[in-house]
Amino acid sequence: MSAHEDTHAHEDHGHHHKETFVTKYIFSQDHKMIAKQYLITGTIMGVIGVFMSMMFRMQLAWPEEPNVLFETFLGKWAPNGIMDADIYLALVTIHGTIMVFFVLTAGLSGTFSNLLIPLQIGARDMASGFLNMVSYWLFFLSSVIMVISLFVEAGPASAGWTIYPPLSALPMAQGGSGLGMTLWLVSMAIFIASSLLGSLNYIVTVINLRTKGMSMTRLPLTIWTFFITAVIGVISFPVLLSAALLLIMDRSFGTSFFLSDIFIQGEVLHYQGGSPVLFEHLFWFLGHPEVYIVILPAMGLVSEIMASNSRKPIFGYRAMIASILAIAFLSTIVWGHHMFVSGMNPFLGSVFTFTTLLIAIPSAVKAFNWITTLWKGNLQMNPAMLFSIGFVSTFITGGLTGIILGDSALDINVHDTYFVVAHFHLVMGISALYGMFAGIYHWYPKMFGRMLNKNLGYIHFWVTAVCAYGVFFPMHFIGMAGLPRRYYTNTNFPLFDDLANVNVIITIFALIGGAVQIVYLYNFFSSIFFGKKAVQNPWRSNTLEWTAPVKHIHGNWPGDIPHVYRWSYDYSKPGHDEDFVPQNIPLKEGEEELQH
Amino acid sequence: MTALLTIIVLVFILVAIWQMVKIFDLAQAKAENSQVANDKDNKINGYLMIAFLAFIYIITIISFVKWGDLPLLSNAASEHGPRIDNLMIISMTLIFVVQTITQFLLHYFAYKYKGEKGKKALFFADNNKLEAIWTIIPVIVLAGLIIYGLSTWINIMGVNEDDDPLVIELYAQQFNWKARYGGEDNTLGKSNVRLIDIDRANILGLDESDPDAQDDVITTELHLPVGRPVLFKMRSQDVLHSAYMPHFRAQMNCVPGMITQFGFTPTVTTTEMRQKPEITDKVANINKIRVEKSKELVAKGQEALEPYDFDYLLLCNKICGKSHYNMQMKIIVETQEEYDAWMKEQKLFKNSLIN
Numbered sequence: 001m002s003a004h005e006d007t008h009a010h011e012d013h014g015h016h017h018k019e020t021f022v023t024k025y026i027f028s029q030d031h032k033m034i035a036k037q038y039l040i041t042g043t044i045m046g047v048i049g050v051f052m053s054m055m056f057r058m059q060l061a062w063p064e065e066p067n068v069l070f071e072t073f074l075g076k077w078a079p080n081g082i083m084d085a086d087i088y089l090a091l092v093t094i095h096g097t098i099m100v101f102f103v104l105t106a107g108l109s110g111t112f113s114n115l116l117i118p119l120q121i122g123a124r125d126m127a128s129g130f131l132n133m134v135s136y137w138l139f140f141l142s143s144v145i146m147v148i149s150l151f152v153e154a155g156p157a158s159a160g161w162t163i164y165p166p167l168s169a170l171p172m173a174q175g176g177s178g179l180g181m182t183l184w185l186v187s188m189a190i191f192i193a194s195s196l197l198g199s200l201n202y203i204v205t206v207i208n209l210r211t212k213g214m215s216m217t218r219l220p221l222t223i224w225t226f227f228i229t230a231v232i233g234v235i236s237f238p239v240l241l242s243a244a245l246l247l248i249m250d251r252s253f254g255t256s257f258f259l260s261d262i263f264i265q266g267e268v269l270h271y272q273g274g275s276p277v278l279f280e281h282l283f284w285f286l287g288h289p290e291v292y293i294v295i296l297p298a299m300g301l302v303s304e305i306m307a308s309n310s311r312k313p314i315f316g317y318r319a320m321i322a323s324i325l326a327i328a329f330l331s332t333i334v335w336g337h338h339m340f341v342s343g344m345n346p347f348l349g350s351v352f353t354f355t356t357l358l359i360a361i362p363s364a365v366k367a368f369n370w371i372t373t374l375w376k377g378n379l380q381m382n383p384a385m386l387f388s389i390g391f392v393s394t395f396i397t398g399g400l401t402g403i404i405l406g407d408s409a410l411d412i413n414v415h416d417t418y419f420v421v422a423h424f425h426l427v428m429g430i431s432a433l434y435g436m437f438a439g440i441y442h443w444y445p446k447m448f449g450r451m452l453n454k455n456l457g458y459i460h461f462w463v464t465a466v467c468a469y470g471v472f473f474p475m476h477f478i479g480m481a482g483l484p485r486r487y488y489t490n491t492n493f494p495l496f497d498d499l500a501n502v503n504v505i506i507t508i509f510a511l512i513g514g515a516v517q518i519v520y521l522y523n524f525f526s527s528i529f530f531g532k533k534a535v536q537n538p539w540r541s542n543t544l545e546w547t548a549p550v551k552h553i554h555g556n557w558p559g560d561i562p563h564v565y566r567w568s569y570d571y572s573k574p575g576h577d578e579d580f581v582p583q584n585i586p587l588k589e590g591e592e593e594l595q596h
Numbered sequence: 597m598t599a600l601l602t603i604i605v606l607v608f609i610l611v612a613i614w615q616m617v618k619i620f621d622l623a624q625a626k627a628e629n630s631q632v633a634n635d636k637d638n639k640i641n642g643y644l645m646i647a648f649l650a651f652i653y654i655i656t657i658i659s660f661v662k663w664g665d666l667p668l669l670s671n672a673a674s675e676h677g678p679r680i681d682n683l684m685i686i687s688m689t690l691i692f693v694v695q696t697i698t699q700f701l702l703h704y705f706a707y708k709y710k711g712e713k714g715k716k717a718l719f720f721a722d723n724n725k726l727e728a729i730w731t732i733i734p735v736i737v738l739a740g741l742i743i744y745g746l747s748t749w750i751n752i753m754g755v756n757e758d759d760d761p762l763v764i765e766l767y768a769q770q771f772n773w774k775a776r777y778g779g780e781d782n783t784l785g786k787s788n789v790r791l792i793d794i795d796r797a798n799i800l801g802l803d804e805s806d807p808d809a810q811d812d813v814i815t816t817e818l819h820l821p822v823g824r825p826v827l828f829k830m831r832s833q834d835v836l837h838s839a840y841m842p843h844f845r846a847q848m849n850c851v852p853g854m855i856t857q858f859g860f861t862p863t864v865t866t867t868e869m870r871q872k873p874e875i876t877d878k879v880a881n882i883n884k885i886r887v888e889k890s891k892e893l894v895a896k897g898q899e900a901l902e903p904y905d906f907d908y909l910l911l912c913n914k915i916c917g918k919s920h921y922n923m924q925m926k927i928i929v930e931t932q933e934e935y936d937a938w939m940k941e942q943k944l945f946k947n948s949l950i951n
Binding site: 069072085086089159160164165166167170173174175259260261262263264266268273274275276277310311312313314315316317318319341342343346349350353354357358360361364365367368369370371372374375376377378379380381382385386389392393396397400401403404407408409410412413415416417451452453454455456458462465466469470473474476477478481482484486487488489490492493494495497498499500502518519522523526531532535538539569571572573574579594 | 599602606609610613614616617620629630631632633637638640641642644645648651652655656659663664679680683684687688690691694695698699701702703705706709710711712715716717718719720721722723726727730731734735738741742745746748749750752753754769770788789790792794801830833834835836838840842843845846847848849851852853854856878881882885886901902904906909911912913914915916917918919920921922924
């Protein structure tokens, strides 16, 4: 960044300091740099998480055969290439933790909230650049601790990503519940602090720093989803923090919040009066909103990308906002559907079934609105658009089976089977990843000033799309056949022998799907340096970030901040020559604004 | 060595991708190389959308045909089972219809409206009538599902003490199951893990002074008389477990420090179940697979697999530690006479203690 460009921005920004390498690339307070830091850290964690899933998928497909990859990567946990049962559970646990929190919460929300909130609302930066920096570095620290926990002598945390006590509380119950679990809890506590700092910053920024004319009903849907996601995060993450703290107390200081009447390895423990079900309530009070923390930003990204690439307004803008609000509200009162068979009062089960199935209504509204957005559009099939269409497809497929799992009577028989695994991977795992990929392909020029290679993008999308269905569609059926999840091998149950070949098919799709991500990684990292140089507004979009120069400057716009005169969805509006009208273009004489 | 090989393979893959990119770029006119989709890309990807729709339909059909007729789906062995199965079939049908239609619309629109230079999209931002329709239809459908679902749930979870259910405790520990019967009085004696005395073989922590406990019977196989309501009381001594009996559409977690419960009435004996055509087919198929696998094992010098016959199972379905994957108990449903005869052979608690 040249000093010349800097001065303009700083006149408005009101403070002066010289950028050094450290303040620019490491301890940066610039939201664009922080976004990139989140993305790259999230990508690295994602590679670890996906690699783990490849390992345990191979174990499930070929349970008794020595595997040279196990021997190489798992070392003492795979003597002679045979995976150990403990490390299997650890892989499953850490895969879940990393993907849900480190990739799809921090990697997705952290990247795009940071990048887009100031740019799309017309602000120089976040409300507090310093808190933003602290938020990233806490996330980085928690990632490092989580990775370190993989190398602990007795093994990393392996009680499942839901870490239900007593299994997670008692080192004698499982090797991973020793130091591994302590590190897991410390890492998560720091992660939650990071997430809260980030969320508070997003909320304050969206409320206070919108540019002139940017009313709430002119905000792009991306900002709406980031805003509501941050609100849900602030409401629910502290509850997980309290659960983690209480669990630390039970583990290390002899309290009995979650433990009672335990006899293990020949001795009675002193715990009395606690309840593991209490932990489940606390965990899922975050855990369920968490899936919306993951999926809402993806929905926002997809809405924006679909409108821009369809060259059409998003259909039902107000209905979209209403459904985001409805989903956010409902998401905090449905957590009990994870606990229908936990021993909680069956009456509560009825209540949670009712509230859970209600979520299908705003979700259906959103799905239909996306489909209608495509209708009579002029669809530009950029890779981002393909991932957005893929998002809607997997969101529908995965979401529909939620009707079964949310119904307490049906949940009895498919609870904790592979049916659940298939459901949530499609509806929040794959969908949110698609949303993230869509966002990366779309805003890569904004982040790095260069374009991603589109042909590699097409290969990436189509192979991933086929493999995602190939993995998770058949998985529903082995779940309905009664196969429980988190089984190291199914060979002890001849009952399931006829499902072994399904597991092989799933694993082959998973391996191909995992391998094709190398294409994406190559594209991502090589394009930073060798990609085609981007023009200012490559997708001909309306939102404000495309009015900022390609080259990043501190303060985002060299001159005044643009004013806003219209909503962000004036695509193909009659009366205009171009098929897009950016938000900073004043209304023509006699032109009516649609949404006001 | 393996690590080195992996790295070399990775490098080759990256070089291959790089070469591929160069070919793509060379094939494209210089001026066109903006990395933004052009009409050709729109067209190709539009067609691929239709191909992908076909792929989704095909994988759906294959899954349902090959794996959809699971004996588990059509052979519930408990009284409430068919109610769950009916609800499941209704929900599945609904999902199938909605999935087929919405995926069609999504992918067909993506194909039909693929972009062309010079074409202009329709400025269509809102339509209250349409939105009202796709809000109200889900409301009505879900209202029906909620009412049906809740009535089923209440019916299953409500325990009717007037039926005089057979009370059985399911006791979970890492990594096995025990069953405890109430004996003549059908009443379980008091128990607490603090009373466990391994030396005296009081493994479930029964209160030795409780008269109700004296005739309790502890077993490692679960026998149920057909047609009689059973009320399970679940207990765990160490971590969470879940008593999952898929054939009976039954599941409940076992929670240390509290007693949970689940009741059902078994309706099909093990012998009857083994004779059902779906089950004999399934068993034959499994045995065919096992014979194949045995051949491989024998060739490697290992033992052949035992032939399989159908049995009801109780599985642990909540992650509970290293051997979670092998925590199971056989369930045998039999006639009242067979059950009585079996029960007679079992040791009473008071006689099983070591003094």
